[in-house]
Amino acid sequence: MSLEADRWVLLGTGGTIAGQAAQAADNVGYVAGQVGVAELVAAVPTLGGLPLELEQIAQIDSKDMGLAVWQALARRIAVHLERPQVRAVIVTHGTDTIEETAFLIHRLLRPAKPVVFTCAMRPSTALVPDGPQNLSDAMAVARHAGAGGVVVVCAGQVHAARDVAKVHTYRLDAFDSGDAGPLACVEEGRVREFRPWVRQESDPLRGANALAPFLLASELPRVELVTSHADAGGDLIRSLLVMPGERALQGIVVAGTGNGTVHQALTDALHEAQARGVRVRLSSRCARGRVVPHPGLPFEDAGGLSAIKARLALALDLLEG
């Protein structure tokens, strides 16, 4: 780390961490994305006096996350990471799609410096909000000498962007890293690493190859996500082919059963889609494990990504050409 790196940047995008409810006892009936980053920081005494630059990138419920906010966020993260005086970037985000945005930034930038996403499961107005502790823990990770790359910090755990998934609808520890497990935990402001923390080398070509086309895009290639299940059929896929919508369908990710098996009726329709030039990738609907590649797989394997992340990865692959 450069000796000149003496400051941190906090970018706000909204979410429950910035949410407000009419009553303090209400942990679920709130409006996300109401409180600005300056107010969030003011609620965390451990951040007082730190050289922290604040920017409000967006103020949304992350269920509505999409290309415009992603582009603004990726652009600002890239700008700040380039500055020698910036040690790390912290991003506040809604929990519902944090795994997608964190994975996107990981895919686009592969940063050597830490990019630390954090969030909350309770609004800022809750009797016992979790946001201030999560923000304090995120800062501990951003200050940790061994930290690097894109991570998500929630409920005292540090998850790698590639592995993390939201697995619970309301518990404070709503995230899981599957078989990989979390990278580390934060104990009273100190980071304890559980396993080797894969750190990237800065890759100056990354911007040209991945970030530039993403920032210039007016839309992402359309990739739909379908799930195989008992009694599945091919009608949904065939209707997508007949009625392409505003954006032509370019890809489909199928969340298969078990180790990537797909109902025969759905398989037939997906083969028809492939015959029309649609890329099909295979993930699993299982919460744990990955599709173990073998010659009998009906479609291209998504490389161990969850179906949600495989959808985004295929859209980026199509964009990058």
Ligand code: SIN
């Ligand atoms: C959101 O994802 O913006 C709302 C839900 C949350 O942050 O927990």
